[in-house]
Amino acid sequence: MKREIIIAGFGGQGVLSMGKILAYAGLLQGKEVTWMPAYGPEQRGGTANVTVILSDTRISSPLLQTYDIAVVLNQPSMDKFEPRVKPGGVLIYDSNGMTRKPTRTDISVYRVDATDKAIELNQQKTFNMMVLGGLLHIDPVVEIENVMLGLKKSLPERHHKLLPANEAAMKVGADLIVKER
Numbered sequence: 001m002k003r004e005i006i007i008a009g010f011g012g013q014g015v016l017s018m019g020k021i022l023a024y025a026g027l028l029q030g031k032e033v034t035w036m037p038a039y040g041p042e043q044r045g046g047t048a049n050v051t052v053i054l055s056d057t058r059i060s061s062p063l064l065q066t067y068d069i070a071v072v073l074n075q076p077s078m079d080k081f082e083p084r085v086k087p088g089g090v091l092i093y094d095s096n097g098m099t100r101k102p103t104r105t106d107i108s109v110y111r112v113d114a115t116d117k118a119i120e121l122n123q124q125k126t127f128n129m130m131v132l133g134g135l136l137h138i139d140p141v142v143e144i145e146n147v148m149l150g151l152k153k154s155l156p157e158r159h160h161k162l163l164p165a166n167e168a169a170m171k172v173g174a175d176l177i178v179k180e181r
Contacts (some may be wrong), residue, residue, distance in 0.1 A: 001056050003141045004064050006081055008049035009073025012017055013037060014128025015153065018071070019050030024150025025142035026054040033103065034062035043123060047076055054141055075099050092135055092177070105181065112177040118169075125162075126169035133173025144170065 003024070009015045016037045025036035032055045039048035051067075055058050069090045070081040075098055085091050087106045094103075096115035114130035127152075136144065148167055152160060 001054075002059075003052075003054045003069060003139070004015045004067050004083070005052045005054070005069045005071070005141075006049055006064070006067045007052070007071040007073075008047070008077035008081055009046045011046045014047075014131075015048045015073065016050050018132050020154050021147055021150045022052045022142060023052065024153050025146035026052075028146040028149055029142055031055060031142075032057065032059050034059050036062045047074070049077065049081075055120060069135070069139065071131060073131070078102065084104050088179070090139065092131070092138070094131065099135050101180075108178045110134065110177050111180055112173060114173055114176060117176055121172070123165065126166055129166045129169035130173035130176060131142060133170030134177035135173075136170070137174035137177055138179075 004026045007015050007018050019035055019116050022118045025031040034053040036051045039046065050063055053062060066084050066086045067089065068086055070085045071092045072078045073094050074080055076092060078098060081124055082091060082104060084101050085107050090108045091102050092110045093102065094114050095111055112131055112134035117125040118124045118130060148163065151166055152163060
């Protein structure tokens, strides 16, 4: 098993955190892992993305041109990464703020309206965990128990009280994700 994943959006959406949590969960499952963030000088509002590779065998390079799975959370990321999903791969997107839907017909496309749901539930800080829950619902590349351990490892101890809300958000995301094609 090998998954080459890109998660991309605006800074402040939890893009890098999602990647870090996936990477920790993969390590806890004994997988070979790479986590490679890329972001501009802005902390919030600029574009950010992270490449995560999870594999049962050694990873030859963390640098990728194409991906098995792309999770895109804004229009610039859709424009940049939709063409780079491998044929037969998966594109997951949050429709909030998108000016166009994905157009490719040779990939599976899923929509997870996590922004709207997070606002409805007044849980905006768990938005990224809803998206992660949607991803893991369609491709359980890591176990939820290990995701929670990875989240605990990546959160400062003062935020550990938020772990139950984040786990609940992942369940919400699993229920939200819809296959479009």
